[in-house]
Amino acid sequence: MTDQKNPFIFGAAVGSGLTALAVDRAGADFLLVLNAGRLRMRGASSLASYLPLRPANEWVFEIAEEEILHRCVSPVLAGLNVRDPAIDPIEIVEKANSIGFAGVCNFPSAAMLEGQLRQLMEAEGIGFGKECELIRAASERGMKTLAYVCTNREARMMVEAGADRICVVVGFTGGRTGVSTSLTLEGAADLANQVLEGIPANIATLIEGGPITSPEDALTVTRLSRVNGYIAGSTIDRLPLEQAIEEVARSYKVIAKMGRGNKDDVAQPSAFIGSSHAMQTLRKLVADIAPSDMPVLITGETGTGKSLLAADIHKQHYAEKRDPVVVDCTSLSRDVGPVQLMGQVAGLNRRDVPLTRGALETAHGNGIILEEVSALSAELQGLILRFAETGYVQRIGALDGRTVNVRLLSTSNQNIEDLVEVNEFRRDLYHRINAIQIAVPPLRERRDDIAELAAFFAHNLTRNEDIQFTNAALRVLLEYDWPGNVRELKNAIRRILTLNSSGRVTARDVNFLTLTQIPEQEMPAHPERPIEPIGEREWIAAALKQHNYRKGATAQYLGIAPRTLYNKMKKFQLD
Amino acid sequence: MVMPRLDNNRALFDIRPVERVSYAGVLTCDPFGTADNFLRRLADHGYVGVSNWPSAILFQGHTKRMMASMPATPELEYAWLAGAQRHGFQSLAFFRSLEQGRAALSAGLRQLVLHPGLIPQTTGGPPDLLIASLGDLIEKLRHQVDGVEILLYEHVGLNEAVQATDVGADGALIFKATP
Numbered sequence: 001m002t003d004q005k006n007p008f009i010f011g012a013a014v015g016s017g018l019t020a021l022a023v024d025r026a027g028a029d030f031l032l033v034l035n036a037g038r039l040r041m042r043g044a045s046s047l048a049s050y051l052p053l054r055p056a057n058e059w060v061f062e063i064a065e066e067e068i069l070h071r072c073v074s075p076v077l078a079g080l081n082v083r084d085p086a087i088d089p090i091e092i093v094e095k096a097n098s099i100g101f102a103g104v105c106n107f108p109s110a111a112m113l114e115g116q117l118r119q120l121m122e123a124e125g126i127g128f129g130k131e132c133e134l135i136r137a138a139s140e141r142g143m144k145t146l147a148y149v150c151t152n153r154e155a156r157m158m159v160e161a162g163a164d165r166i167c168v169v170v171g172f173t174g175g176r177t178g179v180s181t182s183l184t185l186e187g188a189a190d191l192a193n194q195v196l197e198g199i200p201a202n203i204a205t206l207i208e209g210g211p212i213t214s215p216e217d218a219l220t221v222t223r224l225s226r227v228n229g230y231i232a233g234s235t236i237d238r239l240p241l242e243q244a245i246e247e248v249a250r251s252y253k254v255i256a257k258m259g260r261g262n263k264d265d266v267a268q269p270s271a272f273i274g275s276s277h278a279m280q281t282l283r284k285l286v287a288d289i290a291p292s293d294m295p296v297l298i299t300g301e302t303g304t305g306k307s308l309l310a311a312d313i314h315k316q317h318y319a320e321k322r323d324p325v326v327v328d329c330t331s332l333s334r335d336v337g338p339v340q341l342m343g344q345v346a347g348l349n350r351r352d353v354p355l356t357r358g359a360l361e362t363a364h365g366n367g368i369i370l371e372e373v374s375a376l377s378a379e380l381q382g383l384i385l386r387f388a389e390t391g392y393v394q395r396i397g398a399l400d401g402r403t404v405n406v407r408l409l410s411t412s413n414q415n416i417e418d419l420v421e422v423n424e425f426r427r428d429l430y431h432r433i434n435a436i437q438i439a440v441p442p443l444r445e446r447r448d449d450i451a452e453l454a455a456f457f458a459h460n461l462t463r464n465e466d467i468q469f470t471n472a473a474l475r476v477l478l479e480y481d482w483p484g485n486v487r488e489l490k491n492a493i494r495r496i497l498t499l500n501s502s503g504r505v506t507a508r509d510v511n512f513l514t515l516t517q518i519p520e521q522e523m524p525a526h527p528e529r530p531i532e533p534i535g536e537r538e539w540i541a542a543a544l545k546q547h548n549y550r551k552g553a554t555a556q557y558l559g560i561a562p563r564t565l566y567n568k569m570k571k572f573q574l575d
Numbered sequence: 576m577v578m579p580r581l582d583n584n585r586a587l588f589d590i591r592p593v594e595r596v597s598y599a600g601v602l603t604c605d606p607f608g609t610a611d612n613f614l615r616r617l618a619d620h621g622y623v624g625v626s627n628w629p630s631a632i633l634f635q636g637h638t639k640r641m642m643a644s645m646p647a648t649p650e651l652e653y654a655w656l657a658g659a660q661r662h663g664f665q666s667l668a669f670f671r672s673l674e675q676g677r678a679a680l681s682a683g684l685r686q687l688v689l690h691p692g693l694i695p696q697t698t699g700g701p702p703d704l705l706i707a708s709l710g711d712l713i714e715k716l717r718h719q720v721d722g723v724e725i726l727l728y729e730h731v732g733l734n735e736a737v738q739a740t741d742v743g744a745d746g747a748l749i750f751k752a753t754p
Binding site for chain 1: 576577578579580581582583602604605606607629633634635636637638639641642644645647692693
């Protein structure tokens, strides 16, 4: 469709020499100097162009004279305001021409206003009608003219006034300092077609604003409508600048953290690495509660470091540095689970059964960590409840028991409140183990810590080598969602360092993360089948090289059977 | 409000307040600078009161939604005036509707100025319906809070047929064009 139309026209609405020079070098067909462009560069919305902040025309002339007109090749048009009874359209056009502008446009336009305010402006002769006078004066002066319009009536008025370019405004552009829009690209195209109905084919037609935020969007709208050009305002300065500056600034912060990570944080346990607000809060909470005897429940997704945190609370609580008793609740079976927890008397059921002390009794004077406590069966929940309430432990088969002094630390990757609601976990036990609850945030909610963690793991895995991450590599790490959390990050760093021993990690080394991350809705029909990692050949090749092609050592290092390694070598022609 | 022909807030310092009680009409949604510093300068210059003028109260429809995203809304203007009161300024809050009047009262403002709207000049006698609706609006606001003072904005260019006495206002704030 575009092939049959006039060539695509690209105009840029600017407000500073920097932007103007850049778009001029890029070959823009024309530039518009608008007060909105300057306001965007000052961190305000384009909409502020309507406010009485500066005399718009004087400002545009000043910016253009000082920064743009004598430095750009492209034709430069002045965005002129006529919403002032004192402004004479002919005089202001003459002034623009004398300064060196190639043309003018009506900005900020009354076309974007409505209601009684607009009616009054038109009645007072300072509305869109006066903007048509501006365009007429410029056209008669032989200057280029561009008219901003929002309706078909306005478009026809401007054509009648002599405008040689019509730009349909489909709202202001969104973004951080922009305006939200519900208009789609299709909707914008439909709107443009309605506005331009009956406009002669020799008039260049453009579009600006609304949902169009990229060259692809602009191309889409030109294909869907009769417009054959686009004017970039926020999309040529504010949006790309905001993004670029944020990225560069973040890189500086990341580099600073990398430096700190290499030097200072090595001694910290990995559960505590990170300068994010979330981790600072967590560290303070742990320091506050560690000295007490109250039971603690630590929740969080798998891989977030719940067990490490529990161990650290234990370490801070017990000065004598005894290791805590750790019980993996997922491995407690119905048969032997009670014995593992409570112990049993000698000769129970069989004469050769020895006396066994259970985990709860063993932990006397110490701490016990119940990992994944939500996995406890109903029977075991009952046993733990009695212990949690009284500290009383009675070995299986014994007639009496003893009271022990144990601090209870539990972890869970499930929301136990939900389990309580469906009667899968006892409410009374939940309250017993949950005097204090600590929620460990997933890694994706504390992205600020990723760089520090990566540096920490790299440092440890290489035994104190100085590993450098390029900004591009860090960006990939920062943008990945880390469903497996800190554990996944650690494994990823291990894999990266296995494949790359140069001491410098680049984007290419971490690209496997972007290639293997599959959105939830696109998960394969058989999720139990593992996804073969991209780059497996390189992974294996590097491991072989690292182990001098000794297959046994390589297979052990990779955690696969020697036969599997042999088959993969054959498959990848590594033999 | 939508006429970028001057720097409204800078212009306040180009004139010296001459009346005993001088109010500064402030563009409160100016995205630059800080209110604290600006209010200090106003006080130093001799102003004792502030008002939300030019104002977002006149925006309607799409324009209102668009400007609210900036943000420029009557509610923010009233919050600004309330802040100025805490700095010791008197305030005059322009409003145009019952909703806006209530928002001004909620912000703790008690001196209000009712704008009759950008209505076309009526001919052939007083516009009874408009006068009745403005009078009703004033009564409702008086019932909401004790001690509220409501003036009517009189502007011959808008509608000279509507006067403060017609609508039961406590007084008038009259527009006088400067030469």
